[in-house]
Amino acid sequence: MEQSLAGKVAIVTGAGRGIGRAIALAYGAAGAKVAVVSRTPATVDAVAKEIRDAGGEAIGVACDVGKRDQVFAAVQQTVETFGGLNIVVNNAQGFGTEDSPQPSTVFVACEDTNEEEWEYTFRTGATASLWFMKAAFPHMKKAGYGRVINFASSSGQIGFEGNTCYNATKEAIRALSRTAAREWGQHGITVNIINPALETRAFDAWKSARPDFVEALKEKIPVRRLGDPVKDGGPLAVFIAGPGAGYITGQTFMLEGGMHTLP
Numbered sequence: 001m002e003q004s005l006a007g008k009v010a011i012v013t014g015a016g017r018g019i020g021r022a023i024a025l026a027y028g029a030a031g032a033k034v035a036v037v038s039r040t041p042a043t044v045d046a047v048a049k050e051i052r053d054a055g056g057e058a059i060g061v062a063c064d065v066g067k068r069d070q071v072f073a074a075v076q077q078t079v080e081t082f083g084g085l086n087i088v089v090n091n092a093q094g095f096g097t098e099d100s101p102q103p104s105t106v107f108v109a110c111e112d113t114n115e116e117e118w119e120y121t122f123r124t125g126a127t128a129s130l131w132f133m134k135a136a137f138p139h140m141k142k143a144g145y146g147r148v149i150n151f152a153s154s155s156g157q158i159g160f161e162g163n164t165c166y167n168a169t170k171e172a173i174r175a176l177s178r179t180a181a182r183e184w185g186q187h188g189i190t191v192n193i194i195n196p197a198l199e200t201r202a203f204d205a206w207k208s209a210r211p212d213f214v215e216a217l218k219e220k221i222p223v224r225r226l227g228d229p230v231k232d233g234g235p236l237a238v239f240i241a242g243p244g245a246g247y248i249t250g251q252t253f254m255l256e257g258g259m260h261t262l263p
C-alpha cells in the first residue's frame with residue numbers, strides 16, 4: 001500500500017506515551033521520518049525503537065517543551081538528521097507548576113488561581129506551540145508543504161469548572177492556530193486543532209479524581225465508549241498531515257465520539 005506520509009519529516013511532542021506515542025507510531029507506519037519528543041530520554045528512545053523495529057525511521061529527542069532553547073534545539077536536530085521538516089504535532093502539555101507538576105488538571109476555583117500554575121500551563125501549552133511553529137515555519141515554507149496539528153480541549157470550549165489555567169491556554173492555542181492558518185495557507189502550510197477524549201494516563205488521572213463523572217460520561221457519548229489513542233487518534237493525525245488534507249485549515253477536529261456537538 002502507498003504510504004501517505006512517505007518522504008515527510010515529522011516532530012511529535014509528548015510522544016513518550018499516550019496520544020503522542022500513538023501518533024508517532026502511526027506516522028512511522030505511514031512512511032514519515034519521526035522525531036519522538038518528550039522529556040524522558042528512556043521513553044522517547046523506546047518509542048523511536050518501536051518505529052524502527054516496525055521498519056520505519058525515527059529518533060528520540062529528549063526536550064522539555066517549556067524550555068525555549070530546548071524547543072529550537074529539537075527542531076534543529078530533527079532538520080539536521082532528516083534534512084527538513086514538514087509536520088509538527090504540538091501534543092505535550094504541562095499541568096500544575098514546574099516545581100510540583102501534576103499528571104492532569106486538578107480542580108482550583110477561578111478566584112483561587114495560582115499564578116505559577118497559570119504561567120507554567122501557558123509556557124508548556126500555548127507558548128511551546130508558538131515556539132515550535134516559529135522554529136518550524138522556515139523549513140515548512142521552503143518545502144512548500146507544512147502541517148501543524150495543535151492539541152486543545154473541549155474543556156476550554158465549554159469552560160469546564162476548575163480548569164481555569166488549562167482552559168485558557170487551550171483556547172489560546174486554538175486562536176494561535178486559526179491566525180497562523182490564515183497567514184500560512186499561501187505557503188502550503190495548514191494549521192489545525194484536535195480536541196480529543198482518549199483513554200491515556202492523563203485521562204486516567206482525571207478519571208480517578210472524578211470517577212462518577214467519567215462513568216456517567218460514557219453513557220453520554222453517542223458512540224458509547226471512550227476513545228483509544230492508537231485506534232482512534234493515529235488515523236486522524238495521519239489524515240490531517242497527509243496530502244489529502246491540504247484544503248482543510250484553521251479547523252478544530254472533535255475526536256470525542258460525539259461527546260460535544262458544538263455548532
Ligand SMILES: NC(=O)c1ccc[n+]([C@@H]2O[C@H](COP(=O)([O-])OP(=O)(O)OC[C@H]3O[C@@H](n4cnc5c(N)ncnc54)[C@H](OP(=O)(O)O)[C@@H]3O)[C@@H](O)[C@H]2O)c1
Nearest residue numbers: 014016017018019039040064065092093197198200201202
Ligand atoms: N486524553 C484526553 O482525553 C485529552 C483530553 C483533552 C485534551 N487532551 C490533550 O491531549 C494531549 C495529550 O494528552 P495525553 O492524554 O496523551 O497525555 P499523557 O498520556 O499524560 O502524555 C503526555 C506526554 O507528554 C509528555 N510531556 C509532559 N510534559 C512535557 C513537557 N514539558 N515537555 C515535553 N513533553 C512533555 C509526557 O512525557 P514526559 O513526562 O517524559 O515528558 C508524555 O509523553 C495534551 O495536550 C492534552 O491536554 C487530552
